[in-house]
Structures are given as structure tokens and as C-alpha cells.
Amino acid sequence: MNYDKKRLEIFNTYSENFLACSNIFDIQVGKIQGGKINIEKEFFYICPTCKGIHDENSLDLNFPNHLSLEHVPPKSMGGKATILTCKKCNNTSGSDLDIHLTRNLNIKRLTDGSGIPIDSILDLGFAKFKVDLKFDKQKTTWNFQHRNNPFLESKLSELQNSWDGLKFNVNISGGNPDRIILAHVRIAYLKLFEILGYPYIFTPSGQFIIKQIHSKKEVKNNTLVFKDPRISDKEGIHLVSDSNKNWFGVLVVYNLLDKKSGIREHFGVVLPGPFVENLEHFQNIQKTTIDINLKKLPMMNYLEEPKHIFNLFHSLNQNV
Numbered sequence: 150m151n152y153d154k155k156r157l158e159i160f161n162t163y164s165e166n167f168l169a170c171s172n173i174f175d176i177q178v179g180k181i182q183g184g185k186i187n188i189e190k191e192f193f194y195i196c197p198t199c200k201g202i203h204d205e206n207s208l209d210l211n212f213p214n215h216l217s218l219e220h221v222p223p224k225s226m227g228g229k230a231t232i233l234t235c236k237k238c239n240n241t242s243g244s245d246l247d248i249h250l251t252r253n254l255n256i257k258r259l260t261d262g263s264g265i266p267i268d269s270i271l272d273l274g275f276a277k278f279k280v281d282l283k284f285d286k287q288k289t290t291w292n293f294q295h296r297n298n299p300f301l302e303s304k305l306s307e308l309q310n311s312w313d314g315l316k317f318n319v320n321i322s323g324g325n326p327d328r329i330i331l332a333h334v335r336i337a338y339l340k341l342f343e344i345l346g347y348p349y350i351f352t353p354s355g356q357f358i359i360k361q362i363h364s365k366k367e368v369k370n371n372t373l374v375f376k377d378p379r380i381s382d383k384e385g386i387h388l389v390s391d392s393n394k395n396w397f398g399v400l401v402v403y404n405l406l407d408k409k410s411g412i413r414e415h416f417g418v419v420l421p422g423p424f425v426e427n428l429e430h431f432q433n434i435q436k437t438t439i440d441i442n443l444k445k446l447p448m449m450n451y452l453e454e455p456k457h458i459f460n461l462f463h464s465l466n467q468n469v
């Protein structure tokens with residue numbers, strides 16, 4: 150059995166939180182394969198993105214869909230391993246969503262004047278190669294990323310004297326805009342899970358977000374992603390109200406690191422609060438008209454006491 154310490158620690162913290170929730174809420178989760186679950190006697194970890202239920206055996210790395218460390222934001226963008234997701238979800242998010250975020254950070258180097266190379270594809274007609282493309286004031290240069298490719302080497306020596314007039318295309322992908330938004334929503338949702346644990350994911354708002362993350366469709370206007378200088382010093386989680394002091398959601402602020410350029414950018418994603426009214430309000434709000442007020446999320450042990458987040462939103466909207 151390979152139960153490394155970090156994963157076991159996270160498993161224990163969140164399975165205790167799940168146990169605390171199951172005493173309060175009527176939680177419907179899928180049944181563990183091959184047997185019934187007994188929430189009161191055993192510890193379970195629920196994958197926050199697919200709600201698959203796992204017992205301690207899923208910490209064994211030999212288990213096909215084991216619980217893996219998830220970096221939030223992705224490791225390649227400077228995130229830390231703070232929670233567990235099932236291997237399936239962890240892998241799919243990388244190939245489905247995070248790749249678009251990476252491309253999006255990458256393409257910004259086109260215009261930022263930093264002169265830092267951009268990952269691109271050089272299409273020479275007979276073959277495509279990965280290149281680092283660099284723009285500066287006088288010229289554009291590229292470097293092949295994999296020079297130890299014998300095919301490339303032989304083609305380059307063939308072409309040695311015939312570069313003049315050679316036609317080529319350079320393809321740079323900035324990522325699919327819908328996938329970029331969903332990648333941000335996923336990061337924010339997992340950041341919120343890290344702090345609040347299970348109570349949120351079983352609310353209608355949590356269900357709504359999970360559905361969005363898995364959706365292959367276009368993202369509608371109801372997801373609010375900000376890239377705004379006003380939030381640059383506000384990393385963490387904030388309560389959000391509209392101009393009528395209706396506290397309807399949370400703003401999750403985090404930064405993404407472009408490792409090549411060393412540039413960090415702040416992003417903020419608004420997610421609906423735990424009640425159905427919060428979700429309804431969130432769905433009716435348009436980004437263009439939103440005039441937000443922020444309040445830092447009070448420091449409480451949300452994992453230990455699942456009721457805190459509900460009491461908080463309840464009291465916020467009672468004091469109006």
C-alpha cells in the first residue's frame with residue numbers, strides 16, 4: 150500500500166468534514182463499488198469534481214482510479230497541492246481545460262514586449278514542428294524545441310541552401326475562450342472546496358458549478374470571471390454583494406504564474422453562495438452591470454463546522 154503522508158492527511162481532514170456534513174444534511178452520494186456505504190462507521194473522501202466516493206483503499210496508487218494530489222491552480226502555473234481529486238478528474242482537467250489556460254498565458258507574450266519566446270507550431274508544409282517563437286523590434290526568430298529529432302535534422306540540412314522563398318505558417322493557439330473560462334471556474338471552485346469542504350458541493354450552487362465544469366457547451370454569461378487591477382491585492386476569498394447589498398456569492402481571487410516570463414496575473418471568479426436564492430440571483434446578474442461590494446470571508450473553521458457558511462449567508466442578508 151502506498152499511502153503517502155500528504156494524501157492521507159488530506160483524506161482524513163476532508164473525510165471528517167464529510168462525516169460532520171452527513172449528520173446535518175441529507176446527502177445523496179453514489180454507492181461505493183461492490184458494497185454499501187456506512188457513513189457513520191467509515192471514512193470517505195468524495196471527489197469534489199465528479200462526486201465519486203472513495204474509501205481509504207483509493208489512496209493506494211495501484212488502485213486504477215486512485216485519489217491523486219491536485220494542484221490548485223495547476224502546478225505548471227505555480228499552484229500548490231492542497232486537495233485530492235480522483236485520477237480520472239485530475240487527468241481530464243489537464244487535457245480538457247488547463248491546456249487552454251496555458252495557451253492563453255503563452256499568447257500574452259506576443260504583445261507584452263517582454264521578448265520571451267512563445268510556444269508555437271511551425272508548419273513547413275511537409276511537417277510541423279514545435280518552436281519557440283521570439284519577436285523583437287527588428288526580427289522574428291524561432292528555435293526548434295526538439296533538435297534531437299533525426300527527421301528534422303535531415304530536413305534542415307536539405308533545406309540549408311533553400312530557405313529563401315520557402316513558404317511556411319506559424320500557428321499560435323491562444324486557447325478556446327469557453328474552455329479558458331471553465332478552467333478558471335474549476336480553479337475557483339476547488340479553492341472554495343479547500344476552505345469550505347463538502348457543505349458547498351452538495352448545495353444547488355455546487356451542483357450547478359460541477360455541471361458547468363463538465364459541460365462541453367458554450368459558457369453562458371452567468372459565469373463571472375474578472376481580470377481587474379482592483380483585485381490584484383486581494384488574494385483569497387471574499388463575500389460579494391450587488392449594489393443593493395444583496396450578498397449573493399463569493400469572489401475567489403488567485404494568481405497564475407507564467408513560468409517562462411515569471412509574470413503573475415491575478416484573476417477573480419464569482420461563484421454563487423450556498424442558498425437557492427443566491428444561485429438564482431447569480432444567474433440573473435450580468436457582468437457588465439455588476440457593481441460589486443466585497444467583504445473578506447470571516448476566518449472560521451469551516452471544515453470543522455459545516456453550518457458556518459450557511460449561517461453566515463443567512464445573517465448577512467438578514468441585516469439589510
Ligand SMILES: [Zn+2]
Pocket residue numbers: 196197198199200201234235236237238239
Ligand atoms: Zn473525480
